[in-house]
Amino acid sequence: MELLAVMVILGMVSAVVLPQFSDHDDSIVTSAARELTADLLYAQSRAIATGRTHYVVFDAAHGKYAVMDSIDPPNVIRHPVQTAPFEVVIGSGPLQGVSTSVIDFDGQTTLAFDALGTPYSYLPAKKALSPLHAGSVVLMKGAAVRTISVGPLSGDIKVK
Numbered sequence: 001m002e003l004l005a006v007m008v009i010l011g012m013v014s015a016v017v018l019p020q021f022s023d024h025d026d027s028i029v030t031s032a033a034r035e036l037t038a039d040l041l042y043a044q045s046r047a048i049a050t051g052r053t054h055y056v057v058f059d060a061a062h063g064k065y066a067v068m069d070s071i072d073p074p075n076v077i078r079h080p081v082q083t084a085p086f087e088v089v090i091g092s093g094p095l096q097g098v099s100t101s102v103i104d105f106d107g108q109t110t111l112a113f114d115a116l117g118t119p120y121s122y123l124p125a126k127k128a129l130s131p132l133h134a135g136s137v138v139l140m141k142g143a144a145v146r147t148i149s150v151g152p153l154s155g156d157i158k159v160k
Contacts, residue, residue: 025097025142032090032098032139033146033159036065039088040111040150040157042080043067047113053129055122058109058137060100064089071110072127090139101145102138111135111150119155 047054067086110122120129135150
């Protein structure tokens with residue numbers, strides 16, 4: 001009888017606790033998506049404020065990105081809060097374990113915003129900008145997935 005009571009209690013506890021573990025990955029990926037969205041919006045806003053093209057350069061091999069105000073020669077801007085170079089390692093710190101599965105700005109890995117906030121993909125072979133048709137970054141951890149999309153012309157940034 002006591003064993004049955006213990007099993008019922010364990011069953012009730014696991015029914016409450018286990019769903020929280022699966023939601024944990026979803027919360028972490030959502031937080032990472034918000035952080036990346038804020039960084040993209042900052043680059044866009046700073047391009048408008050300074051009247052200079054800004055770039056968000058993704059390095060998929062090393063899981064990081066940097067915000068720059070010049071790509072040739074490269075010049076990483078200072079983070080407005082941390083005052084260190086604006087370089088972010090995806091999946092570090094509190095967002096441990098998050099990774100990118102897709103980084104695609106018309107087949108490129110660099111997104112640029114001009115002085116009007118209009119998005120472009122950067123073509124490194126030509127050292128030129130091309131108006132963005134479609135852009136997205138997909139973040140994931142476990143089964144949790146979030147897609148950050150950048151719209152053409154307006155540069156509207158959304159999380160799905």
